[in-house]
Amino acid sequence: MKDETHKSAHPPCEESPAEIKRRRFLEELCIGLGALCATILALPVIGFLVAPLFRKTPFAWRGVGKLSQFAVGKTVNVAYLDASPLPWAGVTAKSAAWLRRVNETDFIAFAANCTHLGCPVRWLPEAELFMCPCHGGVYYNDGSVAAGPPPKPLTRYGVRVVNGEVQILASPIPITS
Numbered sequence: 001m002k003d004e005t006h007k008s009a010h011p012p013c014e015e016s017p018a019e020i021k022r023r024r025f026l027e028e029l030c031i032g033l034g035a036l037c038a039t040i041l042a043l044p045v046i047g048f049l050v051a052p053l054f055r056k057t058p059f060a061w062r063g064v065g066k067l068s069q070f071a072v073g074k075t076v077n078v079a080y081l082d083a084s085p086l087p088w089a090g091v092t093a094k095s096a097a098w099l100r101r102v103n104e105t106d107f108i109a110f111a112a113n114c115t116h117l118g119c120p121v122r123w124l125p126e127a128e129l130f131m132c133p134c135h136g137g138v139y140y141n142d143g144s145v146a147a148g149p150p151p152k153p154l155t156r157y158g159v160r161v162v163n164g165e166v167q168i169l170a171s172p173i174p175i176t177s
C-alpha cells in the first residue's frame, strides 16, 4: 500500500514569468558588472604593456663642453644627461660618448656602447681602435667593425656647435642583439 503521508514539505515552486524575467535580468546585471570591474582592473596593465609602442623615441641636444676645450684630432670621452632621464634615475641618468674633433669646425660622436651587448668601449689612441672588453669586439677609428661579435658599426650621434658650446644629440643607447 502506498504511503501518502510522506509527501515533500516543500512542493516544487513554480516561477511566474515575471519572476523568471527578473532573475534573468539580475543574472545579466551581475555578469555585466563583473565584466566592467574586470575591464577597469585590466586597464592599467594593458596601458603599461601597450604604451611603449606609442612612445616617441626621445632625442635632445646636450652640451658637452666649450669648443676651445677640444683639440683637433683628439678623441675624448664626454658625459651628458640622457634625453629623457627618469626622475629616480640618479647617476644612471648620465650617458657617455666618444667625441672626436676632426678639424676647426667638424666633430664626430660615437656611442660609448658596443653594438653587441652594450658594454662600454674604450678608445686606444696608439692603435686608433675602439676596443670592447666584454667579448673582444674591435672597431676601427671610423666606428666600423674590425673584429669580434659586434653586428654593426658604433652608432654615431649628431654634433653641433651653438654659441661656442659643443652639443650632442642624445638618444637611447643603441643595442641590437
Ligand code: FES
Pocket: 114, 115, 116, 117, 118, 119, 132, 133, 134, 135, 136, 137, 148, 149, 150
Ligand atoms: Fe662588446 Fe660583446 S658587448 S663584444
